[in-house]
Amino acid sequence: MTTSELTLPQTQGKKVRTRRVMGAGKQLHAGPVTYVVLTVFALVSLAPLVWTAIAASRTDRRLAETPPPLWFGGNLFKNLEAAWDQAGLGTAMLNSTIVAGTITISTVLFSTLAGFAFAKLRFRFSGFLLLLTIGTMMIPPQLAVVPLYLWMSDFGWSNQLQTVILPTLVTAFGTFFMRQYLVQALPSELIEAARVDGASSLRVVWHVVFPAARPAMAVLGLLTFVFAWNDFLWPIIALNQQNPTVQVALNSLGTGYVPDQAVIMAGALLGTLPLLIAFILFGKQIVGGIMQGAIKG
Amino acid sequence: MTSSKQALADPASSAEAASGSQPGAARGARGRGTPAQGPDSWRSRFYRWDMKASPYVFIAPFFIIFGAFSLIPLLYTAWYSLHNVQLSALDHQTWAGLDNYRNLLSSDFFWNALKNTFTIGVLATVPQLMAALWLAHLLNYHLRGSTVWRVVMLTPYATSVAAATLVFTLLYSWDGGMVNWFLDFFGIDAINWRESDVGSQFAVSSIVIWRWTGYNALIYLAAMQAIPSDLYESAAIDGANRWQQFLHVTVPQLRPTILFTVVVSTIGATQLFGEPLLFGGVSGSKGGSEHQYQTLGLYMYDQGWIIGNLGKASAIAWSMFLILLIVAVINLLLTRRLRKSQ
Numbered sequence: 106m107t108t109s110e111l112t113l114p115q116t117q118g119k120k121v122r123t124r125r126v127m128g129a130g131k132q133l134h135a136g137p138v139t140y141v142v143l144t145v146f147a148l149v150s151l152a153p154l155v156w157t158a159i160a161a162s163r164t165d166r167r168l169a170e171t172p173p174p175l176w177f178g179g180n181l182f183k184n185l186e187a188a189w190d191q192a193g194l195g196t197a198m199l200n201s202t203i204v205a206g207t208i209t210i211s212t213v214l215f216s217t218l219a220g221f222a223f224a225k226l227r228f229r230f231s232g233f234l235l236l237l238t239i240g241t242m243m244i245p246p247q248l249a250v251v252p253l254y255l256w257m258s259d260f261g262w263s264n265q266l267q268t269v270i271l272p273t274l275v276t277a278f279g280t281f282f283m284r285q286y287l288v289q290a291l292p293s294e295l296i297e298a299a300r301v302d303g304a305s306s307l308r309v310v311w312h313v314v315f316p317a318a319r320p321a322m323a324v325l326g327l328l329t330f331v332f333a334w335n336d337f338l339w340p341i342i343a344l345n346q347q348n349p350t351v352q353v354a355l356n357s358l359g360t361g362y363v364p365d366q367a368v369i370m371a372g373a374l375l376g377t378l379p380l381l382i383a384f385i386l387f388g389k390q391i392v393g394g395i396m397q398g399a400i401k402g
Numbered sequence: 403m404t405s406s407k408q409a410l411a412d413p414a415s416s417a418e419a420a421s422g423s424q425p426g427a428a429r430g431a432r433g434r435g436t437p438a439q440g441p442d443s444w445r446s447r448f449y450r451w452d453m454k455a456s457p458y459v460f461i462a463p464f465f466i467i468f469g470a471f472s473l474i475p476l477l478y479t480a481w482y483s484l485h486n487v488q489l490s491a492l493d494h495q496t497w498a499g500l501d502n503y504r505n506l507l508s509s510d511f512f513w514n515a516l517k518n519t520f521t522i523g524v525l526a527t528v529p530q531l532m533a534a535l536w537l538a539h540l541l542n543y544h545l546r547g548s549t550v551w552r553v554v555m556l557t558p559y560a561t562s563v564a565a566a567t568l569v570f571t572l573l574y575s576w577d578g579g580m581v582n583w584f585l586d587f588f589g590i591d592a593i594n595w596r597e598s599d600v601g602s603q604f605a606v607s608s609i610v611i612w613r614w615t616g617y618n619a620l621i622y623l624a625a626m627q628a629i630p631s632d633l634y635e636s637a638a639i640d641g642a643n644r645w646q647q648f649l650h651v652t653v654p655q656l657r658p659t660i661l662f663t664v665v666v667s668t669i670g671a672t673q674l675f676g677e678p679l680l681f682g683g684v685s686g687s688k689g690g691s692e693h694q695y696q697t698l699g700l701y702m703y704d705q706g707w708i709i710g711n712l713g714k715a716s717a718i719a720w721s722m723f724l725i726l727l728i729v730a731v732i733n734l735l736l737t738r739r740l741r742k743s744q
Binding site: 133135139140143146147149151153154157160173218221222223227228231238243244245246248249250251253254255258271272276277280305306307310331337342351352355356358359360366369370372373374376377380383388389391392395396397 | 452464468540549557559565570572583616644680699712719722
C-alpha cells in the first residue's frame with residue numbers, strides 16, 4: 106500500500122512498459138481495505154438476484170412479514186410453474202428467443218460487412234458516412250414509435266414478431282464496434298494479397314474478413330443478444346399479451362390486480378435466467394467486449 | 403473519442419483516391435490487384451465494378467434500415483405532431499398546427515414530467531458515475547481473481563428493466579419490505595417509497611444506479627488501463643499519495659471518458675421509461691398516484707397509448723429530441739471551455 110511500490114516498473118525495460126500500457130500495467134497490489142469495499146459492491150450487485158430466488162421459493166402471497174425471508178422456502182418449483190402458466194412464459198420465452206436470435210445474427214452479419222467497408226475500403230464520402238452512422242446513436246427510439254406503430258398496424262403486423270425484429274436488424278453501435286476492431290485486427294496486406302489472386306469482394310469477406318473478425322463477432326453477438334432480450338419500450342407498444350416477449354409478459358405479471366409476489370419473483374427469475382447462464386459461461390468475453398468498445402470509442 | 407479524429411483522418415486520403423476513379427483509375431491505383439486477363443475481359447470488368455460497388459453494398463443494409471425505421475419515422479413524427487391523431491380513429495387525421503405543442507406548454511403534467519425527468523436523471527446519474535469511478539479505481543489494483551470481480555459487478559447489466567424493477571418494487575414495499583426493515587435497525591422510520599415524492603424518485607433512480615454502475619465502471623477501467631504508468635511514477639516521485647494521484651493523474655486523464663459517459667447517461671436518463679412504468683404497478687403509466695415519478699418517456703406512453711392521443715405523443719417525442727439537442731450543445735460548449743482552460 107506504500108507509494109514506493111510505484112517505482113518498481115522503472116527498473117524494468119521500456120519494452121515491458123509499452124506492452125503493459127493496454128493490459129495489467131502499473132498495478133498496485135490491492136490491500137485488505139480494497140477487498141472489503143469490493144465485497145460490499147459485489148454484495149450489492151448480487152444480493153437482489155439472490156433475494157429474488159429466495160422470495161420465489163416462499164409460500165407467502167405478499168411476502169410481507171418482519172423480518173423478511175432470508176433463506177429459501179420449499180415452494181420454488183410450484184411458484185415457477187405458476188409464473189410460467191400465468192404469464193404465458195412458454196410462448197414468451199420462445200418469442201424472445203426468436204426475436205433476440207434473429208436480431209443477433211443479422212446485426213453481427215451486417216455490422217461486420219459495414220464495419221469492414223468503413224475500416225478497410227476506400228470509397229467516396231466514407232468519412233462523412235461514418236460520422237453520420239455515429240451521429241444516429243444520438244436519436245432516441247421514442248422519436249420513431251408513433252409512425253412505426255401506425256405503419257405496422259396498416260400492414261396488419263400488429264402483435265407480430267417481425268414488428269419488433271425489423272427496426273433493429275443492424276445497429277450503428279455494431280457497425281462502429283466492428284469498424285474499430287477491424288482497423289487494427291485486419292492487416293491490409295491480407296486483403297491486398299487476396300486481391301492479387303483475383304478474389305472478388307465476397308471471397309475476400311468470406312476467407313479473410315470473417316476469420317479475422319470472429320472474436321469481435323462473438324462479443325458483439327453476446328452484447329446484441331443481451332440488448333435484444335432486455336429491450337422494453339418498442340416491444341411493449343408493438344406487442345400485446347397474446348404474443349408477448351419475456352419483458353412484456355413480466356410487465357403483465359407485475360400489473361395484475363391480485364399480485365402473488367412469490368409468483369412475480371419466480372417470473373422475474375425465469376426471465377433473467379437465460380442471460381445469467383450466458384453470463385456464467387461468457388462473462389469474461391462480455392466484460393472484455395464492453396471494455397474494448399469503451400477504450401476505442 | 404480519438405476515433406472520430408481517426409475517422410476524419412482516414413477519409414482524407416480515401417477521398418483523393420476516389421475522386422479520380424474514372425474507369426481504370428482504381429486499377430491504376432492498385433495495379434497489383436489487376437487480374438492477368440486483358441482490360442476488356444468480363445472478368446476485369448466485373449473486378450472493377452466489384453471494387454467500386456462493394457463498399458456501398460456492404461454499408462447499404464445499415465442505411466436502409468436506419469432510413470426506413472429511424473429517419474423517415476422521425477420526420478413523420480414531426481408531421482403527426484402537427485395533426486390531431488386519435489388511436490380510436492386513425493383514419494380521421496386533421497391538421498392541428500401547433501395545437502399539440504401549445505397544449506403541452508400549458509399542461510401541468512408536461513412540466514411535472516420534465517421536472518421529474520430532470521431530478522430522477524440527476525439522482526440516477528451523479529451517484530452512479532461517482533460510484534463507477536470509485537469501483538473502477540478499485541478494480542484497477544492488482545486483484546486476485548480480477549475477472550471474477552468484473553463479471554460479478556456486471557451481472558446487474560444482464561438483468562432486464564422488467565425483472566430488476568419487479569424485484570426492487572418488492573424490496574421497497576412500505577409494509578414488510580427489505581429496505582424499510584433494514585432502515586429499522588438504524589432507528590429510521592419506515593418510508594413510503596411508492597407514495598412520497600423524494601422517496602419514490604430515489605427508489606426509481608436506485609434501480610438505474612444498480613443496473614448501470616458496473617457497466618460504467620468497466621468503461622472507466624478500460625480508460626484507466628490506458629494511462630501511461632510514467633505519469634504515476636513521476637507523481638509518486640513528487641510525493642503524491644494515492645488519493646492525490648487519483649485526483650491529479652487519474653481524473654484529468656479520464657476527462658474525455660467521463661464526458662462520454664455523462665453524455666450517454668444523460669441520453670439514457672432523458673428516455674427513462676421502463677423503471678417508473680413498472681415501479682408504479684397498476685397506475686404505472688401515470689407515474690404513481692400523484693404523478694410523482696412520471697417521466698417524459700412515460701408521459702408520452704400514457705398520452706399516446708393509454709389515453710390514445712398519438713398526435714400529442716408525437717409532440718412529446720419531439721420535445722424530448724429538442725431537449726437532447728440542447729443538452730448536446732451545452733455539452734459541446736462545456737467541452738470547448740474545458741479544453742481551452744487546459
